Amino acid sequence: MKLSSKAGLCTVVDVAALVCVFVVLIIPNRLEWITPGSFMFLPLELIVAGLLLLVPGGTGRALRALLAVLLAIGLVFKVADLIVYEVFSRPFNPVFDLYLLDDGLRLVTGAFGRIDAIVLALLLLLVFALIFLFAFVVLGRLQQRLQQTPRYPLPALGGLFGLWVALHLAGFPRVNTYFHDEFIEHVHAIFDSLEDIKTFAATVNNDKFASTSGEQLFNKLRGKDVLVIFVESYGRTVFDDAEFAKEIKPSLEQANAQLAINGLQSRTAYLTSPTVGGISWLAHGTLLSGLWINSQLRYDSLVLSERPTLNRLFKRAGWRTLGVMPAISMAWPEGQYFGFDQIYNAGNLGYKGLPFNWITMPDQFVMAALQGNERGAGPRPPIMAEIALISSHAPWTPIPELIRWDEVGDGTVFNGQAVAGPDPDEVWEDTGRIREQYRKSIDYVMNTLASYAIQFGDDNLVMLVVGDHQPAPLVTNDSPSNEVPVHIIARDPAVFEAIADWHWSEGLVPANDAPVWRMDTLRDRFVEAFSNP
Numbered sequence: 086m087k088l089s090s091k092a093g094l095c096t097v098v099d100v101a102a103l104v105c106v107f108v109v110l111i112i113p114n115r116l117e118w119i120t121p122g123s124f125m126f127l128p129l130e131l132i133v134a135g136l137l138l139l140v141p142g143g144t145g146r147a148l149r150a151l152l153a154v155l156l157a158i159g160l161v162f163k164v165a166d167l168i169v170y171e172v173f174s175r176p177f178n179p180v181f182d183l184y185l186l187d188d189g190l191r192l193v194t195g196a197f198g199r200i201d202a203i204v205l206a207l208l209l210l211l212v213f214a215l216i217f218l219f220a221f222v223v224l225g226r227l228q229q230r231l232q233q234t235p236r237y238p239l240p241a242l243g244g245l246f247g248l249w250v251a252l253h254l255a256g257f258p259r260v261n262t263y264f265h266d267e268f269i270e271h272v273h274a275i276f277d278s279l280e281d282i283k284t285f286a287a288t289v290n291n292d293k294f295a296s297t298s299g300e301q302l303f304n305k306l307r308g309k310d311v312l313v314i315f316v317e318s319y320g321r322t323v324f325d326d327a328e329f330a331k332e333i334k335p336s337l338e339q340a341n342a343q344l345a346i347n348g349l350q351s352r353t354a355y356l357t358s359p360t361v362g363g364i365s366w367l368a369h370g371t372l373l374s375g376l377w378i379n380s381q382l383r384y385d386s387l388v389l390s391e392r393p394t395l396n397r398l399f400k401r402a403g404w405r406t407l408g409v410m411p412a413i414s415m416a417w418p419e420g421q422y423f424g425f426d427q428i429y430n431a432g433n434l435g436y437k438g439l440p441f442n443w444i445t446m447p448d449q450f451v452m453a454a455l456q457g458n459e460r461g462a463g464p465r466p467p468i469m470a471e472i473a474l475i476s477s478h479a480p481w482t483p484i485p486e487l488i489r490w491d492e493v494g495d496g497t498v499f500n501g502q503a504v505a506g507p508d509p510d511e512v513w514e515d516t517g518r519i520r521e522q523y524r525k526s527i528d529y530v531m532n533t534l535a536s537y538a539i540q541f542g543d544d545n546l547v548m549l550v551v552g553d554h555q556p557a558p559l560v561t562n563d564s565p566s567n568e569v570p571v572h573i574i575a576r577d578p579a580v581f582e583a584i585a586d587w588h589w590s591e592g593l594v595p596a597n598d599a600p601v602w603r604m605d606t607l608r609d610r611f612v613e614a615f616s617n618p
Contacts, residue, residue, distance in 0.1 A: 109156055110263070115170050127252070132245050132246050135231060138227055149221065154217065157217040163267070278382070289392055292375070294609075295393060301616060302399075303404075309467055309577070312472060312548045313470070313549045313551070314534065315369060315474065319569060321564075322560065322564055323527055323570075332528065333531075338592070343535060344535055344574065350574070350581055351591070353590045354599045355568045355601040357602070358553065362554065367380070369553065375395075375608035390422075393424075394424060394608075395611070405427070405459075407459060408425040408427070409434075412473060431446070436450055437495040438503060439500045441483055446496060452472075452533065455470060480512060485499065534550055542576055545577075547580055551571040551572075583615055
């Protein structure tokens with residue numbers, strides 16, 4: 086009786102080990118692909134692993150260790166893909182995404198201290214070691230069972246191999262090498278990324294405007310304040326998604342009508358952003374440098390280079406250059422690269438009100454502070470400001486409300502708004518609620534900007550408003566688009582005469598055939614449009 090129970094337990098353990106290996110080999114790397122049907126496959130890797138585990142002696146143990154390493158790394162790739170796809174709508178890159186781990190450790194260091202960060206790093210190493218150990222033990226269990234009676238497993242596995250080949254040649258869709266293919270894609274990504282780093286480093290300083298004199302730059306904008314305004318998570322989805330569009334389009338059309346009544350015009354198109362769901366600084370670097378900055382390593386190379394950004398070109402031409410970054414609450418050494426005369430951050434914008442959860446201050450206060458600090462009456466140089474607005478950043482609650490501009494003051498007037506509305510936990514329980522709050526946040530930001538242009542716009546104000554990236558796939562319903570809206574708002578007709586050949590749509594709502602440019606092309610086109618030949 087005891088022998089029977091022991092044999093039954095061994096069988097259960099063996100089956101569990103087989104199931105574990107099967108699941109790791111076959112489970113998709115995207116959350117929405119994980120369905121019962123996704124496990125109805127015969128993976129070639131399972132058959133090959135079984136044949137290798139039949140090899141006896143030291144060679145067999147070495148093969149088992151090798152298989153355990155491959156299985157553990159493959160599982161880490163899959164888990165990383167699942168996370169990165171949900172946030173950034175792309176697979177994990179073993180080279181370019183390592184900074185995410187570094188950023189996480191720095192965040193823990195700043196919040197809890199260096200000891201806690203070290204403990205976290207050690208825990209991560211321990212987790213990977215446990216994954217490898219688990220794979221090694223599971224494969225060892227299978228190896229032991231297979232080698233107990235090798236004369237039976239060998240022909241069985243050989244038969245399965247022949248069946249797999251026959252089904253594959255016949256075009257049967259339920260046989261695959263999914264684990265192998267995905268693993269090789271990540272390996273190729275490593276080598277491609279390393280090559281990309283070399284190529285980018287060799288070309289980053291090659292710029293057509295490197296030696297252009299200030300007298301030749303932006304002659305058509307002399308005396309004008311130019312605001313380059315990045316709107317957080319403002320993506321094309323607000324126009325393409327019917328649920329968003331039915332609210333956003335009428336709101337923007339009404340805002341555009343108010344602009345027109347007050348003598349302002351606008352033009353709109355689309356840009357293809359290098360990022361989705363986050364890492365906004367890649368979009369900032371791309372637009373301002375005229376280079377495609379689609380990874381942290383490219384961004385790091387950029388800020389160590391001599392390539393002149395759009396900010397630096399304006400500075401060379403005599404503008405006072407500003408960085409208005411309400412999300413920045415710590416040191417920002419990268420800011421030196423962009424060439425700002427003054428950086429306004431969360432600490433020196435003058436906001437005395439309560440934060441809106443993660444959002445340090447509402448966008449209306451940011452624009453009011455810029456107006457009060459830099460655009461007052463009296464003799465002054467024109468300003469070029471890069472502004473990163475954040476009221477449309479997750480968690481999208483509470484949503485600020487637009488008030489009279491003369492009531493903004495030090496921001497304490499917003500305290501009631503900052504504690505109103507649902508908690509993030511309540512919003513994030515339901516995807517429909519998340520999408521609704523996101524839409525409201527975009528509506529708030531765009532109406533705030535239109536109101537600012539009406540209140541403070543004159544012939545010497547030019548606003549370039551651009552989304553930094555699409556929101557996370559959770560909001561866009563997994564839209565494959567990386568496109569974001571871009572608008573120009575101004576009063577002086579000469580501004581629009583300079584860009585007539587761009588053929589952007591009139592108004593704040595883009596036409597169905599509105600131009601789509603890569604974000605890195607806008608800098609050069611902007612410089613050329615507003616500068617003398």
